[in-house]
Amino acid sequence: MSRGQDTAGSRIGMWLFLFTEILLFGGLFMLYSVFRSKYAVEFHRAAEDLSRTAGTINTLVLLTSSLSMALAVAAIRRGKKNGSLIFQGLTILLGCVFLVIKYMEWSAKIGQGIYPDSPALLGLSHGEILFYGLYFVMTGLHGLHVVIGLWALIFMLASTLRGTISGARFVRLENSGLYWHFVDTVWVYLFPLFYLIT
Amino acid sequence: MNDMKTETGPAYSGYVLTWLVLLGLTAATVLVYHLHLGSAGAAAALAIASLKAGLILLFFMHLLREGPFLRAIFLLPVLLTGVIIGLTFLDVWYR
Structure with a gap:
């Protein structure tokens, strides 16, 4: 522990915040599971129209970004500033790649006339309307978390450059990492629930 | 490793x-x-x-690597989410 910093306390604070995030997404997962159990066939049909390739690539992108995030923290702990900067930059880059792929997916759906309350969507069956409603809300909320995570990581990158994050003081980078890994964990569930329904 | x-x-x-x-x-x-x-x-x-x-x-x-305290309280939101989803399904199935 370094001067004037309660690193253990900071980390526990971050975990407590993540607990509220679990409950936030938990509510949506509850809605999802109830409606999927009611409309199994419609959910399967609607999920077939999502791009499994895009979903799989995005899973690999986020898992790799989690690795580079963990390595960025590991590097700064060893006092390797440049190594940490490279891994932080890679994490930010991969986060952007995720958002670009997500943007293309949403654009494709919106191009087909499928967006909340659209005439084409309202013409589908009740189960498919619910599937796409949950798809847009849950991947949208997740995407918002990716944007917030990127925002935090850009600040961490600047702090590392300035030297306010260093081998002696890195709990802010560590906490940003915890947030980033949490966002990755949410996607680990979203991927099979939306793209791989049999 | x-x-x-x-x-x-x-x-x-x-x-x-x-x-x-x-x-x-x-x-x-x-x-x-x-x-x-x-x-x-x-x-x-x-x-x-x-x-x-x-x-x-x-x-x-x-x-x-975290202490037992954090590991223990981590179970709280996870179990709570599980219980809420479980109880909801009892309502959905047996309504």
Whole structure:
């Protein structure tokens, strides 16, 4: 522990915040599971129209970004500033790649006339309307978390450059990492629930 | 892989190994999808996702190295979410 910093306390604070995030997404997962159990066939049909390739690539992108995030923290702990900067930059880059792929997916759906309350969507069956409603809300909320995570990581990158994050003081980078890994964990569930329904 | 508790934290190789296992499990979940197992497939997908989440929590988020206090209170939101979803299903099924 370094001067004037309660690193253990900071980390526990971050975990407590993540607990509220679990409950936030938990509510949506509850809605999802109830409606999927009611409309199994419609959910399967609607999920077939999502791009499994895009979903799989995005899973690999986020898992790799989690690795580079963990390595960025590991590097700064060893006092390797440049190594940490490279891994932080890679994490930010991969986060952007995720958002670009997500943007293309949403654009494709919106191009087909499928967006909340659209005439084409309202013409589908009740189960498919619910599937796409949950798809847009849950991947949208997740995407918002990716944007917030990127925002935090850009600040961490600047702090590392300035030297306010260093081998002696890195709990802010560590906490940003915890947030980033949490966002990755949410996607680990979203991927099979939306793209791989049999 | 060096899993000793040191000042510098876990070795790089441990993270890379975790990542490789996560990639393998992603391949497994896509494979399970193509087998078209029905409800068993859904259960398998959820089990694989939970395994992946567990690996991220334990190794990337260092839950394995945190004290017993944090590990214990971590169960609270997870169990709460499980209980809420479980009770909701009791209502959905037996209404």
